Amino acid sequence: MESITLRQLLPDVFLEEQEEHRGSEIWLTEYTFRRGNRYVVHAGSGAGKSSMCAFIYGLRTDYRGEILFDGKPVRQLGAEQWSQLRTRSLAYVPQEMALFPELTVMDNIMLKNSMTSHLTEAEIHRLLQRAGIAQKASVRADRLSIGQQQRVAIIRALCQPLDFLLMDEPVSHLDPENNRLMASLIDEALTLNGAGLIVTSVGNPLLINPVTELKL
Amino acid sequence: MNGLVWRLLRKNISKAQVATYFTTLLCGITLVMLAIQFHRDASLRLSPDVNTPHEYITLSKTVDHSGFGNNGFTDSEIAQLRHQPWVDSVAPYLSGDFSVMLSMEIGMPFTTQMFLEAVPEEFLDTIPERWSYTPDTRIVPLIIPRDYLTLYNYGFASSQSLPKLSENTIKRLPLTLELSGNGKSKTYSARITGFSSRINSVIAPEEFIRHATEEYGEGTIEPTKLIVKTLTDNSSINRYLEENHLERSGEGIDTTLLQSAVTLLTTLLIAIGAVIITLSIIIQLLCLYLLVEKNRETTRRLIMLGYSPAALRRYYLRFIAVSNLITFIVAALLTPLCARLWHTLLPSDGFTPLPYLAGLLIALLLTLPIMPLLRRAVR
Numbered sequence: 001m002e003s004i005t006l007r008q009l010l011p012d013v014f015l016e017e018q019e020e021h022r023g024s025e026i027w028l029t030e031y032t033f034r035r036g037n038r039y040v041v042h043a044g045s046g047a048g049k050s051s052m053c054a055f056i057y058g059l060r061t062d063y064r065g066e067i068l069f070d071g072k073p074v075r076q077l078g079a080e081q082w083s084q085l086r087t088r089s090l091a092y093v094p095q096e097m098a099l100f101p102e103l104t105v106m107d108n109i110m111l112k113n114s115m116t117s118h119l120t121e122a123e124i125h126r127l128l129q130r131a132g133i134a135q136k137a138s139v140r141a142d143r144l145s146i147g148q149q150q151r152v153a154i155i156r157a158l159c160q161p162l163d164f165l166l167m168d169e170p171v172s173h174l175d176p177e178n179n180r181l182m183a184s185l186i187d188e189a190l191t192l193n194g195a196g197l198i199v200t201s202v203g204n205p206l207l208i209n210p211v212t213e214l215k216l
Numbered sequence: 217m218n219g220l221v222w223r224l225l226r227k228n229i230s231k232a233q234v235a236t237y238f239t240t241l242l243c244g245i246t247l248v249m250l251a252i253q254f255h256r257d258a259s260l261r262l263s264p265d266v267n268t269p270h271e272y273i274t275l276s277k278t279v280d281h282s283g284f285g286n287n288g289f290t291d292s293e294i295a296q297l298r299h300q301p302w303v304d305s306v307a308p309y310l311s312g313d314f315s316v317m318l319s320m321e322i323g324m325p326f327t328t329q330m331f332l333e334a335v336p337e338e339f340l341d342t343i344p345e346r347w348s349y350t351p352d353t354r355i356v357p358l359i360i361p362r363d364y365l366t367l368y369n370y371g372f373a374s375s376q377s378l379p380k381l382s383e384n385t386i387k388r389l390p391l392t393l394e395l396s397g398n399g400k401s402k403t404y405s406a407r408i409t410g411f412s413s414r415i416n417s418v419i420a421p422e423e424f425i426r427h428a429t430e431e432y433g434e435g436t437i438e439p440t441k442l443i444v445k446t447l448t449d450n451s452s453i454n455r456y457l458e459e460n461h462l463e464r465s466g467e468g469i470d471t472t473l474l475q476s477a478v479t480l481l482t483t484l485l486i487a488i489g490a491v492i493i494t495l496s497i498i499i500q501l502l503c504l505y506l507l508v509e510k511n512r513e514t515t516r517r518l519i520m521l522g523y524s525p526a527a528l529r530r531y532y533l534r535f536i537a538v539s540n541l542i543t544f545i546v547a548a549l550l551t552p553l554c555a556r557l558w559h560t561l562l563p564s565d566g567f568t569p570l571p572y573l574a575g576l577l578i579a580l581l582l583t584l585p586i587m588p589l590l591r592r593a594v595r
Contacts, residue, residue, distance in 0.1 A: 079525050086522035098517045111220050
């Protein structure tokens with residue numbers, strides 16, 4: 001996938017207050033994200049960041065306007081096609097991480113990697129080591145801090161081939177040092193795959209460069 | 217199949233619900249399998265033995281309301297019967313219009329009026345030694361129904377405090393036959409020399425009846441009973457008897473009625489089994505619906521990771537299929553054990569795959585109703 005286009009997009013819940021969103025660079029306009037580029041979408045609370053991510057990732061369809069992958073409307077995609085996109089070209093780190101609390105860190109990651117067979121177990125261990133959570137590999141996810149859970153969710157998202165990496169406030173609970181550590185892991189994966197990045201932020205952005213900054 | 221995914225999906229399985237489903241389905245499948253096994257065993261027992269395809273029946277005309285109608289068979293009626301496809305051979309019971317008085321002593325003197333008949337030897341199920349009569353014969357041999365002895369021993373003797381008699385004792389009893397008619401009368405010594413399970417009458421050798429008819433009879437009479445050696449086809453026999461107002465007795469039991477009773481019982485058992493299986497389907501669907509509902513968030517997260525709904529549906533489908541298969545295996549083990557209940561009466565003819573194939577088919581078909589539910593709930 002080379003591009004993601006948002007055309008006249010607006011969540012249904014904003015229909016009554018369209019005027020308030022006229023100044024947005026995403027809502028009610030046309031914007032195309034290109035593969036290989038990196039975008040940070042800045043927004044205040046309640047501006048619809050998570051909604052935008054969920055729309056692009058096909059989790060929600062309560063919007064007006066169109067989303068196009070390489071010029072094709074995503075509303076036409078079926079469950080099987082979404083499944084293939086989510087394992088072969090579109091990765092996502094949701095704001096709530098969506099880890100399985102009863103599984104260990106390693107099992108949470110393997111749940112994704114066993115589908116894609118993208119990384120070896122040793123490579124995953126190295127990523128955990130670089131993220132500073134290798135010692136937590138066999139700890140249940142619900143025993144981790146939010147910051148640690150964010151790091152696990154990011155590593156899990158990297159366990160697949162990428163055209164675009166979609167991240168919803170992925171480092172909101174990380175200090176600058178860990179933010180930089182995760183940014184370097186993400187940077188390597190994006191470079192390796194020639195992938196694009198769309199990341200949202202409310203004030204603690206992922207410390208990655210160069211980026212195109214957008215206002216929601 | 218991914219073990220981690222199943223670990224996530226199975227965590228909400230209720231053991232109590234699965235046990236209820238398993239038990240209900242087990243009862244239903246076992247009942248259906250037992251019904252089929254029972255039907256087969258009973259049918260084998262009721263159908264004629266292929267090694268002895270003949271049976272013997274005694275035919276007589278249905279007695280009319282007056283009780284005085286002509287119940288004799290004419291030659292043409294006998295000839296017509298002989299040409300029926302189910303008749304192998306036929307012979308009339310030979311009897312005469314002379315009177316017979318039997319006397320004997322069993323602890324006390326006993327005299328009764330009776331009658332004698334004869335049938336050709338080929339129709340007898342037992343032919344005692346010296347089964348013949350010539351004017352020189354000192355003792356007339358007789359065959360009585362084995363049921364008479366049973367009736368005497370377990371009915372009459374018990375109630376009158378008389379001694380029970382074995383077949384050998386009876387054979388030693390000296391009997392006296394007094395034949396009279398046509399203005400003449402004579403006393404003969406007689407012995408019971410055999411017991412028949414086939415013929416429900418007191419039988420003497422054909423030569424003796426001919427001799428007695430000549431001596432004491434006053435004319436010829438039409439035979440009122442015929443003994444028929446049949447080929448095995450109960451349905452056409454019954455149809456013929458009904459159309460010609462004839463009655464049957466003898467060793468050939470009318471198995472049609474029993475067969476109908478067995479079929480009715482089997483149908484009833486299968487119907488009850490089907491109701492229980494239907495109940496188990498409802499329980500299955502409810503359990504699965506609850507499970508899928510409890511797993512809603514897990515399913516959402518797995519789909520978010522890239523698992524396809526179809527792949528997730530396969531986990532549930534496999535779970536139900538394996539449960540049903542295990543249920544079938546237990547039912548298949550239980551069926552021969554339960555079938556022993558009737559095997560003392562109806563010996564089994566060995567293994568038959570039919571009930572097991574039916575059980576397996578039901579177990580596999582029961583995975584079908586969950587497909588639409590899964591398609592609606594996991595997407």
